[in-house]
């Protein structure tokens with residue numbers, strides 16, 4: 298199959314990411330759509346526990362299907378260059394193959410040792426032990442690969458959102474270095490958490506997520522508009538953010554700042 302031949306003179310123009318407090322908050326708002334739709338897609342399958350626990354694989358891999366599919370999918374995506382983007386963090390960073398994609402000069406906006414923070418092991422545990430039971434019905438419909446890939450899509454969207462906290466923290470540090478530097482040098486985690494937190498912004502995020510999930514979760518037909526939440530996902534989405542995504546995003550911000558001057 299021939300590669301797509303773009304004829305637009307703009308098609309190779311580099312689109313440089315700009316990081317300001319407004320732009321990172323706008324990116325987090327756009328990521329809400331991705332997460333909510335990934336929740337809706339995963340909720341279409343029952344638990345399909347086979348994919349999570351039972352042994353699966355072939356000569357080069359024996360383990361759970363979810364581990365195998367995530368590990369193999371990340372390896373393919375790594376070769377395609379996914380993880381040269383500092384906004385992306387793999388769940389299995391050990392032994393990832395190097396990118397074979399054309400090099401791309403991603404912004405080196407993140408600074409210090411905090412740039413390599415990866416809390417995906419914690420996200421993985423929270424996802425399977427606390428999030429899945431929140432919204433997935435018991436049962437097995439045989440769609441093991443499909444539901445596991447829906448898990449991966451949702452895991453990657455959640456991970457990207459939480460680790461975006463590194464960019465938010467860098468923006469805040471650059472805006473107020475004289476406030477953050479003393480707190481960092483004093484290793485004052487609580488002081489950093491207080492300084493970077495904004496209750497009003499968090500409340501807006503949770504309310505907006507609940508409204509988006511109510512709208513996105515509706516079923517629309519040609520005969521009639523069905524209002525209301527078909528997938529009952531709005532309460533799940535707002536709880537997901539309030540109880541897990543926001544606290545973990547702030548945790549990443551604090552951990553990033555503690556290493557910012559290293």
Ligand SMILES: C=C(O[C@@H]1C=C(C(=O)O)C=C[C@H]1O)C(=O)O
Nearest residue numbers: 465493494495498499502543546
């Ligand atoms: C992301 C930010 O930092 C914190 C985390 C937030 C979140 O995870 O949604 C929202 C506000 C802040 O408490 C921000 O200030 O926008």
